[in-house]
Amino acid sequence: MIRGLLAAAGLLFVPVLNAAPFAWITNQGEDSVSVIDTATAQVVARVGVGHRPAGVVASRDGRRVYVTNPESRDLSVIDGEARKVIATLPLGSGPLGIAISPDDRSIYVSDWYEHRVDVLDAGTLRVVKAIEVGHSPAGLAATPDGRRLLVANRDDNTLSIVDLGTGAAQATLSTGKAPFGVTISAAGDVAFVANVQSSDVSVIDLGRLEVIRTLPVGSFPYAIAHDPVRNRIFVTNQHDNTLSILDTGVGTTLATLEIGDYPEGIAMHPDGRHVYVACWFDGEVAVVDAETLQVVRRIKAGEGSRAFGDFIAPR
Amino acid sequence: MNRIMTLLLAVALLAPAVASAHGPSRQKVVKEVQINAPAAKVWGLIQDFCSISSWNPEVPECTAPAGNALDTVRTIKLKNGGALQERLAKYQPEAMTMQYTLVEPNPEALPINTLGTTLSVREGEGGGSIVEWKTAFYRSFPGPTPPPELSDEAAVAAVTRIVDAGLARLKELAEQ
Numbered sequence: 458m459i460r461g462l463l464a465a466a467g468l469l470f471v472p473v474l475n476a477a478p479f480a481w482i483t484n485q486g487e488d489s490v491s492v493i494d495t496a497t498a499q500v501v502a503r504v505g506v507g508h509r510p511a512g513v514v515a516s517r518d519g520r521r522v523y524v525t526n527p528e529s530r531d532l533s534v535i536d537g538e539a540r541k542v543i544a545t546l547p548l549g550s551g552p553l554g555i556a557i558s559p560d561d562r563s564i565y566v567s568d569w570y571e572h573r574v575d576v577l578d579a580g581t582l583r584v585v586k587a588i589e590v591g592h593s594p595a596g597l598a599a600t601p602d603g604r605r606l607l608v609a610n611r612d613d614n615t616l617s618i619v620d621l622g623t624g625a626a627q628a629t630l631s632t633g634k635a636p637f638g639v640t641i642s643a644a645g646d647v648a649f650v651a652n653v654q655s656s657d658v659s660v661i662d663l664g665r666l667e668v669i670r671t672l673p674v675g676s677f678p679y680a681i682a683h684d685p686v687r688n689r690i691f692v693t694n695q696h697d698n699t700l701s702i703l704d705t706g707v708g709t710t711l712a713t714l715e716i717g718d719y720p721e722g723i724a725m726h727p728d729g730r731h732v733y734v735a736c737w738f739d740g741e742v743a744v745v746d747a748e749t750l751q752v753v754r755r756i757k758a759g760e761g762s763r764a765f766g767d768f769i770a771p772r
Numbered sequence: 773m774n775r776i777m778t779l780l781l782a783v784a785l786l787a788p789a790v791a792s793a794h795g796p797s798r799q800k801v802v803k804e805v806q807i808n809a810p811a812a813k814v815w816g817l818i819q820d821f822c823s824i825s826s827w828n829p830e831v832p833e834c835t836a837p838a839g840n841a842l843d844t845v846r847t848i849k850l851k852n853g854g855a856l857q858e859r860l861a862k863y864q865p866e867a868m869t870m871q872y873t874l875v876e877p878n879p880e881a882l883p884i885n886t887l888g889t890t891l892s893v894r895e896g897e898g899g900g901s902i903v904e905w906k907t908a909f910y911r912s913f914p915g916p917t918p919p920p921e922l923s924d925e926a927a928v929a930a931v932t933r934i935v936d937a938g939l940a941r942l943k944e945l946a947e948q
Binding site for chain 2: 485486509511527528530550551553569570676695696718719737738761
């Protein structure tokens with residue numbers, strides 16, 4: 458009832474309707490997205506999407522959530538308040554990674570098989586541009602100024618830095634082997650790339666456009682969350698069932714946490730204190746306290762939770 | 773099927789960069805078997821990384837250096853004659869658990885890629901034990917439209933056959 462009142466008040470006065478941030482977790486084994494209310498740690502809804510959903514990004518205001526479905530080759534667009542799919546857009550043969558522009562107006566989708574990134578207008582839901590990138594592009598991230606898009610080309614061992622103004626690569630940097638997840642610091646000065654097959658993280662200076670460091674992590678790293686307050690990164694290691702926590706200042710590993718089998722998608726909660734990790738094998742989301750570096754909660758999300766992208770909103 | 777394999781190999785040789793792509797959706801097989809024998813006895817049967825050929829009829833041959841040091845590579849031969857190499861990634865005898873990964877895919881043996889397996893034994897009820905076999909993998913087919921024999925479903929079926937045969941035989945041996 459309190460929630461209803463809050464929602465009613467929200468309708469009248471506040472642009473963002475839902476109070477608590479929600480985590481939108483793609484469940485690849487059951488073609489759904491679980492919606493976790495992060496205030497109560499409960500799954501409050503389950504939204505049916507396309508086949509084998511993998512990538513997910515929520516708009517910053519939480520009004521829209523976009524999900525890639527590699528096996529049905531389309532994108533599900535979810536209304537974040539109604540928690541219903543409002544559109545399904547056919548894309549290429551392997552839509553996988555997804556990111557959103559800082560103004561929530563453009564959606565970027567990598568295509569694993571067609572070696573390009575589709576740019577969609579979030580208003581019209583049409584593809585407005587296709588950007589050729591390297592082989593099997595996976596993770597994507599847009600810089601906070603909205604000018605550049607980073608693309609991890611998994612089978613080229615490179616990172617494309619695309620100028621979104623011209624739609625062309627400004628630079629193509631060599632990373633470790635099989636780069637997958639890519640994350641940009643909140644300040645926009647540095648990027649972190651998880652290299653699956655070399656089990657390390659490439660740290661990239663986005664001013665100089667150079668790899669400035671390569672940090673060893675666990676086995677088969679997948680994705681990364683950045684903690685700007687404590688200057689740390691959290692890296693999911695799929696084959697170790699661990700989370701590597703590194704100090705990005707000195708580049709040392711602070712802790713290696715047992716997290717759950719096949720940890721994959723990871724995101725920092727807007728509270729700046731908690732990190733959410735989707736553990737694929739058991740379909741659980743583990744919540745880590747970024748201060749104490751302990752797992753404080755485990756939430757059963759669904760079958761094959763992957764959540765590859767920025768899955769928490771509003772943020 | 774053979775023609776497809778030849779074609780695949782040809783593609784792999786011409787463009788090695790393409791060969792490492794795999795299906796976008798990881799698959800898993802998780803199976804447990806309850807055994808009316810103590811956990812220590814069951815672990816004794818499987819604790820040697822290369823003992824698999826003695827308890828899994830789908831894996832008639834295994835060769836490896838002696839011992840269970842991390843990174844030991846074993847070569848197994850499947851019933852269909854195809855060979856695979858697997859690397860020991862974690863070995864915890866006190867927890868009766870081992871983990872291993874596939875070194876290189878060999879679709880002619882098994883249509884999978886990037887396999888990771890955890891094999892463990894724990895105490896069950898009434899002095900019995902439970903063996904759990906957890907494995908995760910991608911299909912090996914590098915493109916978006918695999919033929920039926922290289923599909924996700926085919927990969928899952930092939931792995932399931934090996935898991936089921938191993939657990940059933942292990943139960944027989946341990947309960948003898």
